[in-house]
Amino acid sequence: MTTDLNTLLTALYVKIDDRLADRRRMGRPAKLTDAELVTLAVAQALLGFTSEARWLRFLPTRMPGAFRSLPGQSGYNRRLRAALPLVKQVMRWLATDTDLWTDNTWIVDSTPVECGRSLPTVKRSELAGWAKYGYCRSHSRWFWGLRLHLVCTPAGLPIAWALADPKIDERQVLMAICDHEPHLLAERPGLLIIADKGYVSRELDHYLAERGVRLIRLSYRNRIPHPGEPLLKSIRQLIESVNDTLKGQLDLERHGGRTIEGVGIRIAQRLLALTAAIWHNRATGQPVTRSLTAYDH
Numbered sequence: 001m002t003t004d005l006n007t008l009l010t011a012l013y014v015k016i017d018d019r020l021a022d023r024r025r026m027g028r029p030a031k032l033t034d035a036e037l038v039t040l041a042v043a044q045a046l047l048g049f050t051s052e053a054r055w056l057r058f059l060p061t062r063m064p065g066a067f068r069s070l071p072g073q074s075g076y077n078r079r080l081r082a083a084l085p086l087v088k089q090v091m092r093w094l095a096t097d098t099d100l101w102t103d104n105t106w107i108v109d110s111t112p113v114e115c116g117r118s119l120p121t122v123k124r125s126e127l128a129g130w131a132k133y134g135y136c137r138s139h140s141r142w143f144w145g146l147r148l149h150l151v152c153t154p155a156g157l158p159i160a161w162a163l164a165d166p167k168i169d170e171r172q173v174l175m176a177i178c179d180h181e182p183h184l185l186a187e188r189p190g191l192l193i194i195a196d197k198g199y200v201s202r203e204l205d206h207y208l209a210e211r212g213v214r215l216i217r218l219s220y221r222n223r224i225p226h227p228g229e230p231l232l233k234s235i236r237q238l239i240e241s242v243n244d245t246l247k248g249q250l251d252l253e254r255h256g257g258r259t260i261e262g263v264g265i266r267i268a269q270r271l272l273a274l275t276a277a278i279w280h281n282r283a284t285g286q287p288v289t290r291s292l293t294a295y296d297h
Contacts, residue, residue, distance in 0.1 A: 005046065005295045008280045013039045016090055031069035037079055038090055040067065045273035046295045050254045052076055081261045087268045094279040095157055103153040106193045107239040110170050112136045113163065114253055115145035115263065126259045134166025148267060149173045154235065156242045156290040157278050158271050160184065163264060171204045178211070185211045192216065194235055242290070246270055249292050
């Protein structure tokens with residue numbers, strides 16, 4: 001196996017198609033299968049097309065004959081939004097198929113997902129009521145949108161994620177993620193979670209301790225640092241680099257979603273592309289696990 005885009009997409013399609021072999025759809029079979037749809041969505045994210053219309057126009061010249069039938073822009077958008085549960089499922093299939101899935105160290109953080117800048121957009125958007133104003137400490141700026149809360153391994157493999165109101169406390173979101181899939185903690189005795197100062201909370205400490213999980217984070221300046229804390233700064237840079245991959249190479253901030261379903265699938269699409277690249281890099285024995293260089297052009 002090699003690290004070119006066509007090889008990744010072929011391997012991904014075969015993986016999905018094999019898992020969906022026993023699943024039957026009601027009614028007339030679609031010209032574009034579910035496996036092809038998800039593969040198409042991953043290719044779009046890796047090649048950096050934020051416009052679905054431009055992507056569908058470009059595809060026949062870039063990969064002629066790769067897909068038996070291509071829908072129109074509205075049909076592709078409708079199918080993709082309806083495929084959000086499947087995209088999440090495929091992410092889990094790929095993640096569990098790597099040796100990184102059983103890693104007993106997690107890194108957690110949140111990053112802004114801007115959904116609009118102008119006041120008219122904020123007032124007219126269908127996201128109003130879900131998306132709100134929040135403050136990004138890293139960039140010292142206000143934004144209108146959501147926050148992506150991401151739990152991943154030190155290598156960058158996404159384990160769990162959530163989109164939430166930016167005013168909701170990060171600690172509450174982390175507990176909600178753990179409650180949603182309690183087996184993730186139960187399957188990893190001695191799990192260590194590394195976070196930043198925003199996760200300082202006695203309630204969170206007690207919650208995780210009850211489940212056998214240890215949380216380590218940087219201390220405030222007026223607190224005595226715990227042993228080994230200087231090493232956390234370099235480890236914390238790992239999730240910052242994951243966020244940089246999502247924003248710099250997969251255009252997370254240019255998602256273009258205007259509805260709840262639209263934003264959800266576009267974020268999931270980019271997380272799936274990252275997961276697929278990591279899965280393929282591990283399968284082909286690449287020295288850099290999270291490199292997208294071989295697939296983004």
